[in-house]
Amino acid sequence: MDVLVLIDKLDDLVHNAKPMPLTDQVRVDKEEIYDILDQMRATIPEEIKQARWIVKERQEMLAEAKREAERIMKEARDRQDRLVSEEEVTKQAERAAEDIIEDAHSREREIRLGAEDYADEILGTLEVNLSKFISAVQRGRDRLAGKDEQVEVG
Numbered sequence: 001m002d003v004l005v006l007i008d009k010l011d012d013l014v015h016n017a018k019p020m021p022l023t024d025q026v027r028v029d030k031e032e033i034y035d036i037l038d039q040m041r042a043t044i045p046e047e048i049k050q051a052r053w054i055v056k057e058r059q060e061m062l063a064e065a066k067r068e069a070e071r072i073m074k075e076a077r078d079r080q081d082r083l084v085s086e087e088e089v090t091k092q093a094e095r096a097a098e099d100i101i102e103d104a105h106s107r108e109r110e111i112r113l114g115a116e117d118y119a120d121e122i123l124g125t126l127e128v129n130l131s132k133f134i135s136a137v138q139r140g141r142d143r144l145a146g147k148d149e150q151v152e153v154g
Contacts, residue, residue: 055119058118072104080094
């Protein structure tokens, strides 16, 4: 289950709790809160696994981009070598090889930056989710501090 869904459930539990007469406080079932917190604890490792997978995918994408760039550069050098038979052909080959190498560098940079942006976006989302989870846990702990079966929330 998604951590944000669990945070919403915790928020609903507090929001829909029965009010205590003549106060702004409410009563919340401690076991329900503990159940939601246990589900959150179970969910967080999965999101961390997903983040690690994303980082691994990013590294593989960067490695693939580098291999592709190296292949294109080798191809350009091979083509350049084949075209060196006379002066004009040599000049054309050099220009073509430079263009191919420049394109390869541009493509490698574009792929690398895209992979980094994607990984950063996913890690940023995970960071926000983890912050919300930590805040919800802290609020829950603050509300439960020193209480037994029922919790008073103010």
